[in-house]
Structures are given as structure tokens and as C-alpha cells.
Amino acid sequence: MAKSNTHIIDRTKRVISIRGLHKSFGTNHVLRGIDLDIFQGENVVVLGRSGTGKSVLIKIIAGLLKPDSGSVNVLGNDVERISYRELEKLRLRIGFSFQSSALYDSMTVRENLEFPLLRNSKHLSTQQVRQAVEKALDAVGLSQTINQWPGELSGGQRKRIGIARTLIMQPAIMLYDEPTAGLDPITSMEINDLINEVQERFNTSSIIITHDLTCAKSTGDRVAVLLDGRFVKQGSFEEVFTSGDERIKSFYDYNFIT
Amino acid sequence: MDDASMKLKQKQPRRYVVSRKLDAFFFDVYAFGQFIARFFRNLFLPPYEFKEVVHQCYMVGVKSLPLITLTGFITGIVFTKQSRPSLSEFGATSWLPSLVAIAIIRALAPLVTGLITAGKVGSNIGAELGSMKVTEQIDAMExxxxxxxxxLVVTRVIATTCMVPLLMLYMALVALLGAFVNVHANEQTSFILFIENGFQSINFLDLFSSVLKSVVFGFTIGIVSCYQGYTTTQGTQGVGRAANTSVVLAMFLIFIEEIIIVQVVNWFRIT
Structure with missing residues (x-):
């Protein structure tokens, strides 16, 4: 199902701007000169095979990895040049949904959601924290899991709670790392709908890392295909997959045949 | 990632100075040194995680009490039982309380507490942080x-450093109680007399050296297990290795530290 465009993308306002990004791990040159702009309110899907550096890209944006060269500007901050304190402040405006959900095993769902709030919004009363947690859980449709442990949740529920935990800080940017990996088609569709809902309700800009073309088609305003450490094609889903590039075509054929 | 120690651990030399294994060993030692330096840098910088320190003290201290109680009591009984025949040969069983008190306070309590805590707490911290690392929970926190x-690291190291000395003092008391049970069963000695006899041979240096040893052992357990867990790689296999290495390395270092501290304290005792 293709994405319905009911939200507004402000093409005059760049929230993420990446230029000439390079990153290597030992002799493995993963990113080889990445240029990318993300605009206000835009969902950009980064497509590519496993091991092409998709996750590395968003980890660099969140300041979890340092690039070898190039610049990464997020919400007007040069991630490489700002201090650790400034980076912490910036991270409050970035929501990161991990591939493994990364819920804290030693905490209940409530405590998982409270954690970023209690540490970063100390002015909030207990009542306000409780309300924020309930609101975030309601946004992902999992209010009933509030007192459960992460180990008691299904894969799809864990993904949703992971997204709720990022939404609680009301981020301007969402970074989704393989949001539908390991999920059945129905749950994947629910996650795709949730990504679109988050974009519309909270007016976020997002980067969605995936190799799931259904996810790419239903969530992306723009698709960027990453091959051999470079973006080989950017545009709408239809533009990208009707381009005639054999490498992209084979990716499409393989994804839909399997 | 801003984790310098992690990077150093992953960084493998391309050309070997001596051999692959030896080079990797020295890289690991260097990375561990960096990790310790990072601990001390973070220790004095705000924000201070008091609440989490208290929580970790509870996890390390209170949760270890049953095991420490059991091992302490058994140590006291067994040591007294084993020492009795030797002293009986010389008709010196009246020295038993002194002998037991010296052995427990100077050597057994710190060493046994250190080893028990390394096994219980060290493996726990190594596995917990390792698991958090491979499931991206540490990145999520960041x-x-x-x-x-x-x-995660500073709070746990503070907790082990503070709680191991307290556990050691507690174990010494329980072990002395165990020793008293054995002595009382044979000689009908009162507890007051047993303690008086026992502590006649104990001086401030004995107690101080035991507390000092425990502080060093506690720090070692905390920093080694946190390092192993925090720098875990290679998935679930890595988690198992982190837990295992935490215990083995912490115990090994505890023995080395025991030798060094005993030498230093004995030097003070002579001078």
C-alpha cells in the first residue's frame, strides 16, 4: 500500500544535512561519501542490503559513532563539533527506535517510559510523569502493558513500546532502525501505520532504515538506495524502482519474489 | 561511539610487534587502563547518581548476605575444627580463640569475602552489562x-568498593561466631571470654589492613566485571565470556593484590 500524503513537508527547512560522510571499520570502508538532506516533516527511507552501513548512518546522526570525515548537521548543530553536554541536549530531540527495541530488561514498561523523563525533565510532578507515560502508551495502542516486563511482550509490542519510549520526549526527529525486522506481515503493517501516525500527530521528520520494500513504500515520502557505501538513487518509491538501474531492480525483484 | 575503551579493545594491530596474542594482550591492558582513567574522570563529574548507587549497594551488599553468612559460619567452624588437633598436641588449646581471630581477621575474612563476591557479584555485573551491550540497551541509554x-559503571564500582569491606566485617563476625560454636561445644567457654581472648592478639593494623584489602578487592571486582561487560562483543557468546572472564580475572587479581598488601603490611609490622 502506497503512502497517503496528508502531512506537509517544509522543503525550506533542513533538519538533517549530511555532506561527504565517510566511515570505515578497519579495512572495511562502509560509507563512501554520503550526502543527504532531510526536510521538516519528511519521512526518508534508506534502503539497502545488510551490511551496507544503513545502521551506521543513523548511529552517526545520533552521535553514537564518529565519522572518519564529512559533516553531519542535525537541527542546526554540527554533531562532530558540539560538546558532550550539547550532544546530550540534542539527543533529547532525537528519537531512536532500535532494531532490537532495546527495552531495559530490568525495568517494567512503565519504568522504561519513565526513565528518560525522570532523568531529563526533573521539573515534572509525579502526576505529570504518569500522564505522559499513559499518553505515550496510548499513542502506540498498548496501555494495557504498562505493568508488564519486556520479557512478557511480543516482538511487535516491544517495537511499539520502544517507539513510545522515544515519543515521550516529544522528539523532532525519529530514527527507525529496521522497524519491521523479524515481524510477521500483519504486525509489520501495524508498525508502518504507527510510523505514519507518529509523523502526522507529532510532525516529526524521520529516517527509516529498512530492506523491507513494503515498509519503504508505505512509510517513505522519499526513498534513498544505499549501495556500496553510496546513495545510488533518491526519489519517490515509484521513481526509484522504475529507474531501470539493474542493481535496484534486482533488489526489488528479490524482495517481492521472496 | 564515544567509548574510547571499546574502540581500543576492537582495534587490532595489523602488523604485530611481538606476536598476535601478545600484542592483543598489551592492547587489552592499555584499554583497561583507559577504562580505569575514565572511571575516575566520571567519578568526580556531576550529575551524581546517588539513587542508583544506593540501589547497587543494596544489590551487592544485602543480596550477598545469605551467601556470606553461610560461608562465613562454615569457615569459622571448619578452621577451628582443623586447628584444634595441632594445638592439642602442644597442650595449647587455650590459644585457639587467638589463633582463629588472627586467621579470620587478617586473612580469611577479606580473602573469602573477596572471592565469594567476585563469583556472585562479578559474574552478575559482567553478564548484565554484557547483555545490555549486545541488545543495544547501553546505546538506548546514551x-x-x-x-x-x-x-552503569561508576555506580556499580562505587557499590562494590563500599560494600565488600562491610561484607568482610560481617563475615568476620559470623566466622568468629562459627568458631565460638565449635570452641563452646568442646570447652564450654563463654562468648565474652572467647571474644576477649581472640581480640587480645588483634591490633589496629590487622583491622586496617583487612579493610584496606577489602576496599581494593571491591574496586577490582567492580572495575573488572564492568570492563568485561561494557566492552562485550560477539553477541550471546560474548556475554557468557564476559561473565566468565569477570570472575576468573577478578579472582586472579585478588590473589595478586593479597600477596602485595600482605608484604606491605608485614613491612609496616616489622618497622
């Missing part, structure tokens, strides 16, 4: 604007 090193 992107939610919480310094994971401060929250």
Missing part, C-alpha cells in the same frame, strides 16, 4: 541523554 558509563 541516546536518551543519560551517560551510561556514569549510570
Amino acid at each position: 541516546v536518551s541523554a543519560t551517560n551510561p558509563f556514569k549510570f
Whole structure:
């Protein structure tokens, strides 16, 4: 199902701007000169095979990895040049949904959601924290899991709670790392709908890392295909997959045949 | 990632100075040194995680009490039982309380507490942090604007450093109680007399050296297990290795530290 465009993308306002990004791990040159702009309110899907550096890209944006060269500007901050304190402040405006959900095993769902709030919004009363947690859980449709442990949740529920935990800080940017990996088609569709809902309700800009073309088609305003450490094609889903590039075509054929 | 120690651990030399294994060993030692330096840098920088330190003290201290009680009591009984025949040969069983008190306070309590805590707490910390590392929970903490090193490592190292001396004192008391049970069963000695006899041979240096040893052992257990867990790689296999290495390395270092501290204290005792 293709994405319905009911939200507004402000093409005059760049929230993420990446230029000439390079990153290597030992002799493995993963990113080889990445240029990318993300605009206000835009969902950009980064497509590519496993091991092409998709996750590395968003980890660099969140300041979890340092690039070898190039610049990464997020919400007007040069991630490489700002201090650790400034980076912490910036991270409050970035929501990161991990591939493994990364819920804290030693905490209940409530405590998982409270954690970023209690540490970063100390002015909030207990009542306000409780309300924020309930609101975030309601946004992902999992209010009933509030007192459960992460180990008691299904894969799809864990993904949703992971997204709720990022939404609680009301981020301007969402970074989704393989949001539908390991999920059945129905749950994947629910996650795709949730990504679109988050974009519309909270007016976020997002980067969605995936190799799931259904996810790419239903969530992306723009698709960027990453091959051999470079973006080989950017545009709408239809533009990208009707381009005639054999490498992209084979990716499409393989994804839909399997 | 801003984790310098992690990077150093992953960084493998391309050309070997001596051999692959030896080079890797020295890289690991260097990375561990960096990790310790990072601990001390973070220790004095705000924000201070008091609440989490208290929580970790509870996890390390209170949760270890049953095991420490059991091992302490058994140590006291067994040591007294084993020492009795030797002293009986010389008709010196009246020295038993002194002998037991010296052995427990100077050597057994710190060493046994250190080893028990290394086994129980060290493996726990290694596995917990390792698991958090491979399931990206540490990264998740970092992107939610919480310094994971401060929250996970500094708090645990403070907790082990503070709680191991307290556990050692507790174990010494329980072991002395165990020793008393054995002495009382044979000689009908009162507890007051047993303690008086026992502590006649104990001086401030004995107690101080035991507390000092325990502080060093506690720090070692905390920093070694946190390092192993925090720098875990290679998935679930790595978690198992982190837990295992935490215990083995901490125990090994505890024995080395025991030798060094005993030498230093004996030097003070002579001079």
C-alpha cells in the first residue's frame, strides 16, 4: 500500500544535512561519501542490503559513532563539533527506535517510559510523569502493558513500546532502525501505520532504515538506495524502482519474489 | 561511539610487534587502563547518581548476605575444627580463640569475602552489562541523554568498593561466631571470654589492613566485571565470556593484590 500524503513537508527547512560522510571499520570502508538532506516533516527511507552501513548512518546522526570525515548537521548543530553536554541536549530531540527495541530488561514498561523523563525533565510532578507515560502508551495502542516486563511482550509490542519510549520526549526527529525486522506481515503493517501516525500527530521528520520494500513504500515520502557505501538513487518509491538501474531492480525483484 | 575503551579493545594491530596474542594482550591492558582513567574522570563529574548507587549497594551488599553468612559460619567452624588437633598436641588449646581471630581477621575474612563476591557479584555485573551491550540497551541509554558509563559503571564500582569491606566485617563476625560454636561445644567457654581472648592478639593494623584489602578487592571486582561487560562483543557468546572472564580475572587479581598488601603490611609490622 502506497503512502497517503496528508502531512506537509517544509522543503525550506533542513533538519538533517549530511555532506561527504565517510566511515570505515578497519579495512572495511562502509560509507563512501554520503550526502543527504532531510526536510521538516519528511519521512526518508534508506534502503539497502545488510551490511551496507544503513545502521551506521543513523548511529552517526545520533552521535553514537564518529565519522572518519564529512559533516553531519542535525537541527542546526554540527554533531562532530558540539560538546558532550550539547550532544546530550540534542539527543533529547532525537528519537531512536532500535532494531532490537532495546527495552531495559530490568525495568517494567512503565519504568522504561519513565526513565528518560525522570532523568531529563526533573521539573515534572509525579502526576505529570504518569500522564505522559499513559499518553505515550496510548499513542502506540498498548496501555494495557504498562505493568508488564519486556520479557512478557511480543516482538511487535516491544517495537511499539520502544517507539513510545522515544515519543515521550516529544522528539523532532525519529530514527527507525529496521522497524519491521523479524515481524510477521500483519504486525509489520501495524508498525508502518504507527510510523505514519507518529509523523502526522507529532510532525516529526524521520529516517527509516529498512530492506523491507513494503515498509519503504508505505512509510517513505522519499526513498534513498544505499549501495556500496553510496546513495545510488533518491526519489519517490515509484521513481526509484522504475529507474531501470539493474542493481535496484534486482533488489526489488528479490524482495517481492521472496 | 564515544567509548574510547571499546574502540581500543576492537582495534587490532595489523602488523604485530611481538606476536598476535601478545600484542592483543598489551592492547587489552592499555584499554583497561583507559577504562580505569575514565572511571575516575566520571567519578568526580556531576550529575551524581546517588539513587542508583544506593540501589547497587543494596544489590551487592544485602543480596550477598545469605551467601556470606553461610560461608562465613562454615569457615569459622571448619578452621577451628582443623586447628584444634595441632594445638592439642602442644597442650595449647587455650590459644585457639587467638589463633582463629588472627586467621579470620587478617586473612580469611577479606580473602573469602573477596572471592565469594567476585563469583556472585562479578559474574552478575559482567553478564548484565554484557547483555545490555549486545541488545543495544547501553546505546538506548546514551541516546536518551543519560551517560551510561556514569549510570552503569561508576555506580556499580562505587557499590562494590563500599560494600565488600562491610561484607568482610560481617563475615568476620559470623566466622568468629562459627568458631565460638565449635570452641563452646568442646570447652564450654563463654562468648565474652572467647571474644576477649581472640581480640587480645588483634591490633589496629590487622583491622586496617583487612579493610584496606577489602576496599581494593571491591574496586577490582567492580572495575573488572564492568570492563568485561561494557566492552562485550560477539553477541550471546560474548556475554557468557564476559561473565566468565569477570570472575576468573577478578579472582586472579585478588590473589595478586593479597600477596602485595600482605608484604606491605608485614613491612609496616616489622618497622
